[in-house]
Amino acid sequence: MAKKFNNHEIANILREMSICYEMERIAFKPAAYERAADTIELQGEEIGERLKRGGTKELEKIEGVGPAIAKHIEELFKHGSFREYARCRRNMPDDVLTLTTIPDLGPHKVRILYEKLHVRTLNDLERAAREKRIRKLPGFGVKTEEKILRGIDWFRKSSQRRLLGDVLPLARSIERHLKSAPGIKQAVMAGSVRRRQETIGDFDLVVTSDQPAKAMASIERLKMVKKILERGRRNIVIQLENDLTCDVIVVPNESFGAALQHFTGNKEHNVLLRKLAGAKGLKLNEYGLWRGKKRLAAKTEKEIYRALGLPYIEPEIRLATGEIEAAIAGKLPNLLPYGALRGDLQIQTSWTDGLATIEQMAEAARIIGLEYIVVTDHTRSLAMVGGLDSKGLGAQAREIDQLNHRLKTAKIKFTVLKGAEVNIFKDGSLDLPDATLKKLDVVGAAIHSNFNLDKKTQTERLIRVMKNQHVDIIYHPTGRIIGRREPIELDLDKILRTAKETGTAMEINASPDRSDLQTTQVRLAVKLGVKLVINSDAHRPEHLRFLELGEAIARRGWAEKKNILNTKSVQALKTWLTKPKNQRR
DNA sequence: GCCGTTTTCGGCCCGACTGTTTTCAGTCG
Numbered sequence: 001m002a003k004k005f006n007n008h009e010i011a012n013i014l015r016e017m018s019i020c021y022e023m024e025r026i027a028f029k030p031a032a033y034e035r036a037a038d039t040i041e042l043q044g045e046e047i048g049e050r051l052k053r054g055g056t057k058e059l060e061k062i063e064g065v066g067p068a069i070a071k072h073i074e075e076l077f078k079h080g081s082f083r084e085y086a087r088c089r090r091n092m093p094d095d096v097l098t099l100t101t102i103p104d105l106g107p108h109k110v111r112i113l114y115e116k117l118h119v120r121t122l123n124d125l126e127r128a129a130r131e132k133r134i135r136k137l138p139g140f141g142v143k144t145e146e147k148i149l150r151g152i153d154w155f156r157k158s159s160q161r162r163l164l165g166d167v168l169p170l171a172r173s174i175e176r177h178l179k180s181a182p183g184i185k186q187a188v189m190a191g192s193v194r195r196r197q198e199t200i201g202d203f204d205l206v207v208t209s210d211q212p213a214k215a216m217a218s219i220e221r222l223k224m225v226k227k228i229l230e231r232g233r234r235n236i237v238i239q240l241e242n243d244l245t246c247d248v249i250v251v252p253n254e255s256f257g258a259a260l261q262h263f264t265g266n267k268e269h270n271v272l273l274r275k276l277a278g279a280k281g282l283k284l285n286e287y288g289l290w291r292g293k294k295r296l297a298a299k300t301e302k303e304i305y306r307a308l309g310l311p312y313i314e315p316e317i318r319l320a321t322g323e324i325e326a327a328i329a330g331k332l333p334n335l336l337p338y339g340a341l342r343g344d345l346q347i348q349t350s351w352t353d354g355l356a357t358i359e360q361m362a363e364a365a366r367i368i369g370l371e372y373i374v375v376t377d378h379t380r381s382l383a384m385v386g387g388l389d390s391k392g393l394g395a396q397a398r399e400i401d402q403l404n405h406r407l408k409t410a411k412i413k414f415t416v417l418k419g420a421e422v423n424i425f426k427d428g429s430l431d432l433p434d435a436t437l438k439k440l441d442v443v444g445a446a447i448h449s450n451f452n453l454d455k456k457t458q459t460e461r462l463i464r465v466m467k468n469q470h471v472d473i474i475y476h477p478t479g480r481i482i483g484r485r486e487p488i489e490l491d492l493d494k495i496l497r498t499a500k501e502t503g504t505a506m507e508i509n510a511s512p513d514r515s516d517l518q519t520t521q522v523r524l525a526v527k528l529g530v531k532l533v534i535n536s537d538a539h540r541p542e543h544l545r546f547l548e549l550g551e552a553i554a555r556r557g558w559a560e561k562k563n564i565l566n567t568k569s570v571q572a573l574k575t576w577l578t579k580p581k582n583q584r585r
Numbered sequence: 586g587c588c589g590t591t592t593t594c595g596g597c598c599c600g601a602c603t604g605t606t607t608t609c610a611g612t613c614g
Contacts, residue, residue, distance in 0.1 A: 021586095026586095027597090028587085028596090028597060029586055029587095030586095030588065031586085031587095031597075032586040032587055034586075035586095035587080036586085036587085063587095064586090064587070064588095065586095065587085066586060066587050066588080067586090067587095068586055068587085069586070069587085102610085102612085104603085104604095104611085104612065104613090105612085106611060106612050106613085107611090107612095108610080108611060108612090109611070109612085131613090138605095139605070139606090139610075139611080140604090140605085141603090141604060141605060143603085143604060143607085144603090144604070147603095147604095191614090206614090230602095232601085232602075234601095235601090235602095247614090262599095263612090263614080265614075267614065268594090270598080270599090270614090271596090271598055271599090273598090274598040275597085275598065277598090278598070279590065279591080280590085283598090283599080284598085284599085285599055285600065286599085286600075286601095287600095428610090570614065
């Protein structure tokens with residue numbers, strides 16, 4: 001294979017194809033390409049690997065990929081492009097994907113801008129708008145031109161998405177304020193926040209009311225509101241203090257479920273649901289499920305799913321990645337319940353870069369209902385945080401023993417275990433000797449350097465780590481930090497299979513900017529039967545709250561309680577840890 | 586271009602809103 005493309009890059013190429021066909025007013029192809037792009041982006045395994053393994057036949061197994069698109073992808077890997085794509089590119093602006101993210105600009109308007117004003121990039125667009133050339137175009141006007149300028153401004157300011165960990169507390173606070181506000185019965189978050197997506201574009205909220213005008217007024221009076229952006233009859237768009245856009249929809253109580261379902265999405269899930277309804281001679285919209293003019297269900301989501309012949313599907317897995325098929329077959333996973341974690345297996349303390357003592361972290365963990373923590377400070381080669389060597393870990397062990405003793409005498413049922421976040425060298429060796437690792441209850445290993453090795457080297461590096469008999473967990477396996485650092489190159493399929501073979505657990509690091517593993521990777525791990533651990537990676541007591549975000553990632557990846565190691569009691573965990581790795585189940 | 590409780594051809598999700606129109610196309614979620 002001559003060229004390499006990751007799934008995201010392939011998806012974007014297919015999206016460009018979709019836009020191209022849309023511009024040419026070719027029917028149905030745009031949706032087909034769009035759909036293929038979406039499913040490819042959500043694949044846990046690299047498309048290139050699958051192509052190598054099974055050729056185009058293998059690719060055709062992917063939902064929405066047929067013979068034509070499979071062939072295009074094959075050509076893409078062989079030659080770096082394919083004929084039809086090259087043709088499309090000739091007729092489109094270079095930066096068509098960016099241009100179409102500007103609100104109100106879709107394929108057709110972008111095409112007109114390109115053909116009449118030679119707009120190829122965002123800068124071209126801005127110049128054309130400032131020079132008031134856009135308003136003269138057919139189908140455009142002064143208002144559109146102004147909206148485009150505002151759109152460019154918005155794009156530049158807020159193109160980076162927010163972390164769920166930042167948005168969720170705010171969303172809950174708004175819910176709370178509105179629930180007790182005049183004219184409002186219920187206020188429930190919807191959209192990507194309710195699905196607990198790792199990053200959030202905007203915040204959707206469904207409000208029920210008998211007095212919409214009064215409800216709207218209450219919303220406008222919220223103290224977090226910075227600016228009202230749009231006001232409709234039943235919806236209002238506001239800019240919050242932190243510049244996050246919040247889209248509120250006001251509906252009567254009797255259609256609450258339908259509205260919540262509709263605005264929770266995701267879009268693809270809803271499309272599939274409406275198709276299913278259509279196949280049964282029904283119609284699903286944001287006002288309910290209908291047979292002709294008769295409304296069959298609308299008040300609750302459960303009622304709607306039931307009337308469609310389905311069990312309730314949890315918001316986190318409404319991603320159009322097989323949940324509807326599983327629901328029909330009665331094979332939905334029994335998702336990990338929130339609050340099922342009994343311990344946290346990655347905690348840093350003031351012994352290295354944490355801000356609280358072991359005792360303070362233990363106390364904070366106990367208060368939020370945990371039964372144990374593992375203290376896992378950094379090890380010696382991470383010099384910038386004063387990583388611990390064998391001697392330091394020995395001293396720390398004595399402090400932990402004393403603390404456990406005090407807890408016991410005070411009849412407090414809480415256990416502190418000994419661990420470390422052991423640094424992995426470039427060659428996959430560890431920066432502490434086996435003799436030291438052997439003394440610890442839990443050994444987590446993590447990559448903190450050499451992020452840019454090629455895929456083969458990086459994969460072999462981690463495999464070597466997993467083959468070490470003392471390494472229990474790989475921490476934040478891909479090393480990504482959202483918005484700051486790309487994940488390392490890994491053959492994840494191979495890594496996860498090795499994890500299974502060697503009995504090494506994989507971490508779901510719940511720290512909001514890490515979220516690592518991420519959803520699709522968890523799904524693959526669950527499928528392969530790899531043991532997972534959800535950790536906060538807390539560096540201060542408040543960080544323990546991140547665990548909930550990790551639970552959300554696990555749920556989105558279809559994980560059940562049995563897949564997650566730290567749902568075990570401390571005794572059961574210890575038993576598991578003392579077994580030789582290859583006997584751990 | 587893809588797909589199959591419509592099954593290898595003939596369909597393909599739904600409604601609101603906006604701005605530009607004078608009846609509707611384009612965009613969005």
